Amino acid sequence: MAGSLQRKVALVSGGKVDYFAKANPDLLFFEMAMQAAREAVADLGLQPKEFRRLIRERGGIVITHFADHFAGQLLGEALTRDYLGLNPAEACRVIGGGATGGLGVQAAMEKIASGRADIVIAIGYEKMSEVDTFQGNEFIALASDTVTDFPNGGYYPLYYAAMAQSYLDTFVGRTVSAGEIRDAFSKIAVMMRNNAQFNRRAQTSRENPYSTASTSGFIAVDDVVKSGIVATPSYRLDCCLMTDGASAVVLACEELARQLTDQPVYVTGIGNGTDCMRTGERPRTVGGLVADGLLFPHEREDPALVEYYRQLEYPGLHSFRAGRWAARKAYEMAGIRGNPLEYFDLIEIHDAFVISVVQTLEDLGMAPYGHACKLFSALPLADGRVPINPRIGGEKGLYVNPSGGLIGQMHAVGATGNTQAVDVLWQMQGKIKEKYGHAETQVPGPKTALFHSHAGTGSDITVTTVERGW
Amino acid sequence: MPVEDKPLDPGDKAYRPAKTEVLIVHRQVRIGYKKSYGGMSPYIKGIMGGGDARLLYTVCENAGGHDRGGILRFQVPRADCPECYGRTRWEQLPDGARFYVNTLSTAVELAGISFMDQLPVTVAWISAVLPGPEGAELDTLTAGMVRVEDYTRLKKGDELRPVFRHSPRASASDAMWVLKGTPKEGWPEGYVQSKNYRV
Numbered sequence A: 001m002a003g004s005l006q007r008k009v010a011l012v013s014g015g016k017v018d019y020f021a022k023a024n025p026d027l028l029f030f031e032m033a034m035q036a037a038r039e040a041v042a043d044l045g046l047q048p049k050e051f052r053r054l055i056r057e058r059g060g061i062v063i064t065h066f067a068d069h070f071a072g073q074l075l076g077e078a079l080t081r082d083y084l085g086l087n088p089a090e091a092c093r094v095i096g097g098g099a100t101g102g103l104g105v106q107a108a109m110e111k112i113a114s115g116r117a118d119i120v121i122a123i124g125y126e127k128m129s130e131v132d133t134f135q136g137n138e139f140i141a142l143a144s145d146t147v148t149d150f151p152n153g154g155y156y157p158l159y160y161a162a163m164a165q166s167y168l169d170t171f172v173g174r175t176v177s178a179g180e181i182r183d184a185f186s187k188i189a190v191m192m193r194n195n196a197q198f199n200r201r202a203q204t205s206r207e208n209p210y211s212t213a214s215t216s217g218f219i220a221v222d223d224v225v226k227s228g229i230v231a232t233p234s235y236r237l238d239c240c241l242m243t244d245g246a247s248a249v250v251l252a253c254e255e256l257a258r259q260l261t262d263q264p265v266y267v268t269g270i271g272n273g274t275d276c277m278r279t280g281e282r283p284r285t286v287g288g289l290v291a292d293g294l295l296f297p298h299e300r301e302d303p304a305l306v307e308y309y310r311q312l313e314y315p316g317l318h319s320f321r322a323g324r325w326a327a328r329k330a331y332e333m334a335g336i337r338g339n340p341l342e343y344f345d346l347i348e349i350h351d352a353f354v355i356s357v358v359q360t361l362e363d364l365g366m367a368p369y370g371h372a373c374k375l376f377s378a379l380p381l382a383d384g385r386v387p388i389n390p391r392i393g394g395e396k397g398l399y400v401n402p403s404g405g406l407i408g409q410m411h412a413v414g415a416t417g418n419t420q421a422v423d424v425l426w427q428m429q430g431k432i433k434e435k436y437g438h439a440e441t442q443v444p445g446p447k448t449a450l451f452h453s454h455a456g457t458g459s460d461i462t463v464t465t466v467e468r469g470w
Numbered sequence B: 001m002p003v004e005d006k007p008l009d010p011g012d013k014a015y016r017p018a019k020t021e022v023l024i025v026h027r028q029v030r031i032g033y034k035k036s037y038g039g040m041s042p043y044i045k046g047i048m049g050g051g052d053a054r055l056l057y058t059v060c061e062n063a064g065g066h067d068r069g070g071i072l073r074f075q076v077p078r079a080d081c082p083e084c085y086g087r088t089r090w091e092q093l094p095d096g097a098r099f100y101v102n103t104l105s106t107a108v109e110l111a112g113i114s115f116m117d118q119l120p121v122t123v124a125w126i127s128a129v130l131p132g133p134e135g136a137e138l139d140t141l142t143a144g145m146v147r148v149e150d151y152t153r154l155k156k157g158d159e160l161r162p163v164f165r166h167s168p169r170a171s172a173s174d175a176m177w178v179l180k181g182t183p184k185e186g187w188p189e190g191y192v193q194s195k196n197y198r199v
């Protein structure tokens, strides 16, 4: 049946590179992958020899990396699985821009759900530091249309900033004030960066030996605006990191998962949506959300909201239809009909820029379009800082990116969606103190969670929902 | 693909974060392409015309084959219709067409390597509206670089006009944009007005 999993799939263990870094010349990309895989295997209590036999005889491998240009190496996935001694097991690479890692984890789920494999290791990596920042920005911009958009100033922070401007033009004065929205943006930047200070592997953590004084440590809201405008209206500290790093997650069928761990985290829903790469080609349909049947069940029950959405141009350049589509598919599969802000305990989302957090919470149905910034502008400040890992949306709300996300922890493109799965798994397994070196961002007893991966300006988006299996 | 490796200049402080004794080389790679614009070629040829430049778009009139019915007009031209899979027809935007900023951003501090020497670079997503009583708007926006005196004042709804590179490079950037009525001194260097679109 379309839209269902044929077998239960569990996340059983995860691992990461020892330290995410702006530049880590000490490790080749497959050596970074080894650190991540070694941790994931050790956490299962298996000897590598046993693990490799399981993968060969009952499993498979999914490897994700985004831009061959960064490493100057095509088919790097082959070198990676050679290095991990996994041949001749079945393997493939999955790629989809910034959603590469998320798509890879979902591909691993599909292998298990279909019965093709009982255990899969999904590994993501990216080494972005070997070209300078201008060149790196250009490689990323090659993931925009190279005929039309790239020759016209091609630069992803600008593409995003133009969407942020469209968001402001659409909602300021209608649902929110300009001051309120900037307040929310700065608080989001501070929340991500400061959460990451309790994650010793995060690129911006002071405890990370690869971090530098100027790019690590706690920040306050004033620092965000003082950081200078990168592309109007976005400030430097509104933007995510560029990272050298790797991540790995092991998934298994129910029977094997129960043998491997007492703490399996089961997949309840997977969704993936798409939209035009050229943002200017996306529909700008008044009432598009309603006309195209894109409302969630809890939204359809609110007549005032439906009426508001009948007047709203959608998706225009302000929102990610791909994210809504992905969430709709995942929620349907998982049977989630209530307000997802209340349903989930924890989410790890793709905060490429602070605006993405606002847009994504709306795409996920956690706040009405044009309203999500209020969830963040409401956060209290002390000495210019929001509380560490605050619950978003009040008592019934949830925790957003305790890891520090792409702004605070890492964005090694091909690893990012994979890392989010690992962070969610560790949260649910109660391992944050062990893995981050601090307990401050451990969510108390999470039972339900979501992770989200995002490409381009929303060309490919994945949403995966999970629940605690013990 | 010529690859040239040499030891990293010890004076290069930008890339010495290693914690162990590793060897780092400076690698220079050069790649040449013969790049075809395929079915989009008429569009690129059109904007390469300098003082005779033309902005072409494509149209599909097969309303019954489209999700919402109606004619589809593609400002970034497509030789084939993405909805009915038919072939589209080329049209030229007339002088009376009007162009408006839908959204925009200006790269101030950082950019890709091709633009790092040109900052600030303003890019707008531009809507095109046909003249005539119906004033049909093309269904898609195009991205274009805009030259303005003060980028902080440019905003949604501002009316733009195209200018074209006098010595074209066969790039989408052979067309740029200025505010309607901008005097010649305000146009980007090396760009001229086309007789088909008065600024």
Ligand SMILES: [Zn+2]
Pocket (backbone or CB within 6 Å): B060, B061, B062, B065, B066, B072, B081, B082, B083, B084, B085, B086
């Ligand atoms: Zn058609």
